Amino acid sequence: MTAQTSSVITGRPIAGVRPEAGVRSEAKARSMKRPTLTQMQEKGKWWRFLAILIITVIVVIPIVAVVFLALSPALGSTATGLTFENFVNVFTQTDVATWLKNSLIVTLITVVVAVIVAAPAGYVLSRGRSRAVSGYSLILFVVQSLPVVTAVIPLFFLFAQVGLVDTLASVTIIYVGSTMAVAIWMMAAYFDSIPVTLEEAAWMDGASVFGGFTRIVLRNSLPGVLSTAIFAFLLAWNDYLVAVVFLRSNDNYTLPIGLQSFFQQNQTNWGLVMAVAVIMMLPPVILFALLNRYFSVGGIGGSLAGR
């Protein structure tokens, strides 16, 4: 790309890169009186701080509201200030514990299986260079852009015939399937950063291809594995569409469906509803706080899969 010397959009030279002589000297004379870039940056610092502060406050209001409502006193309670009443009530009055358990089971199995299956495939995508491999890479790219609805309808038909509808297994299988494309790409992208010479050295020492992969490549790929795991976690934890189609009974609800159905029954009791909402949002937020770096990568991958 020639972006450094001329503008792609206008096709004209960028100011300052190829200016005409007269313009330059004039501009130079003017710039003597002007403050430099860094001085300018220093000058507007507090205005920009104020602007970004206002924007950030507006942006996080809906999220802060969730936490605040969850911590406010329960309906009909005499307590004042912030309390955990809603959380206590939510665990005693609803099946939130079951939903949480279901969500955790489904999500953890998805994460483990997705990583185990995607890692070797990603390795092939990274190291192989046959036509078949690049064809597979194109298929994966197309697959990740398809609407989930298209897959869900035929799979419902299929799963209904083998009695898998309304089981946790059905959603887990579909989650693993929908993580595949992006997970393989993410693993492959990370393996690309590991030099092939490392494996070659191992092969010289008599290691098998599999041995080289697990002991050399995979062992050095913790960040890639973490990002992929976080991506799979987010996909399974946040999904609504697949769960609402396949999970029919309360005992099998995962948190998103449980929360939504509970919300429909208790529209006015915001404290209780938001307590469930906080329980659902805590795991991703905690992960985000702990693994910020990998989270961004995994999350972009998550967005790749379409939210």
Add this chain to the structure above:
Amino acid sequence: MTTGTAIGALKRARSGVGNAGPGRSANNSKRRFSHSRIFFLFLLPSLILVILLNLYPVIYAGIQSLSNGDLLSAGEFVGLANYIAVLQSPEFWHAAIFTVVFTIVGVFGSWIVGISLALLLRTRIPANGVFKVLLLLPWVVPIVVSAMSWNWLVATPQSPLPMLAQALGFGNVLFLANPFLAQITVCVFKVWISFPFMMMMMASALTSVDVNVYEASKVDGATAVQTFTRITLPMIARTTYISWILMTIFCVNDFPSIFLLTGGGPVNSTQTLVVLAYTTVFQNFQTGPGVAIAFMMTIVLVIISTLLYRQIRKVNIE
């Protein structure tokens, strides 16, 4: 914020496959035969999953869209009847138009907010890092939770925003009951969810722009607008383009943010094609027409993503 791996994933598409190309040693070619067998075994589990859970359903959807079955029986072949029925219904065209509007607003709205914030956060600001983290929250929080919270903010006349509008003298504003306002609310919600993604993509693209170029343009008297349109924008053009197309795919495919906020209402005003396909199949139990809608979307998306794939590769060759 590192976006390395994701960008790397995009670079992969550009370079075809892998980094093992030129660096591959002669020693390797002896192993090629055993390699290809082992590589096949490495790919096999994922291949089975992709065929069974991604490719088979799409092909099956194509067949289902040509028959009059329901969710539990296959039905008979009816040719293009479902497609004709769908293309003749005003609901479909309404949903198609709103999908386009929703996508355009979603893509450019989130891009404008995202790049503005990325540019702002690149400058020297106290507590810069804290803002960066807080601004990512809309995208970290599960969509079911944020939809609920927006419901609390706008849904009923007693919600905070309608109360505020009333206090400011706008009268009784019903954000989700008035069709036009509901469309706006859904679009704003989408922008609110999506801008962090754009912010991260743009921030990572901006880190590759050499700061000295700005000093030079300053010296030559470029205005801030000129600097942006003639230097910054061309230099981040590729990432911008990729993120637009990706966001287009996300917007077209977006089910929960509309379904959870409005359910497609009021009077179908916020119905997009995905929501229409879902309600046609799972609420009105008309499998054929619903699958036909989903399948048409699928074809459009396959074309878009194949073009994107080509484009990413082409850029690299230049």
